[in-house]
Amino acid sequence: MSMAHVALGANLGRPLETLVWAVDEVARLGTRRGVSGLYRTAPVGGPAGQPDYLNAVLALETAHSPRDLLAALHAIEARAGRKRRERWAARVLDLDLITYGDVVSDGVAGEGEPQLPHPRAWERAFVLAPLADLSPDLRHPRSGESVAGALARVGMAGVQRESAPGWPPA
Incomplete structure (x- = not known):
């Protein structure tokens, strides 16, 4: 099992x-x-005029391989109605595999192998803020930078903690 x-x-x-x-x-x-x-965040990149995102992070202990887990996440996105068309476009659901234990992988584009940790996770406040709720001391395996340290470096501009009934789910 891996986290x-x-x-x-x-x-x-x-x-x-x-x-x-x-x-x-x-x-x-x-x-x-x-x-x-739960965090409300301004869209990063993509077409102008998109609505804000709601973002969160889930910690999951799993026996699935990184490749199989990524495929399962894509299947969940598809069941939610996601259509993969334009990069950084608005979406009904986006699921990204951010970390998988201590695995470091450059992935193989087009072959379903994930890049781990996610290549932009330590640069994006909308990932770092919710990740810091769960694992502030988690360190990037290459740079050694902690999630909390990366969040302090990147800052919280455009990211706001949100309170909503029913969150977090039971």
Whole structure:
């Protein structure tokens, strides 16, 4: 069993309900070990005029390999109605495998092998803020920088903690 961190985001449809559903779906892939607070974040990149995202991170203990876990996350996105079209476009659900134990992998584009840790996770406040709720002392295996240290470096501009009934899901 390995500990994985999965980032969740949504900004189309009913994002809160989608994220609650997604937490339950992802938890079926192992044992849920924690769910972060909920964060409202401005979109990064992509077309102008997108609505804000709701973001969170889930800690999951799983026996799935990184490749199989990523494929399962993509299947959950598809069941939620996600269509992979434009990069950084608004989406009904986005699930990213952020970490998988101490695995470091450059991945193979187009072959389903994830890059681990996620290549932009330590640069994005919308991932770091919820990840810090669960694992502030987690260190990037290459740079050695902690999640808390990266969040202090990146800052919280455009990221706001959100309170919502039903979050975190039971």
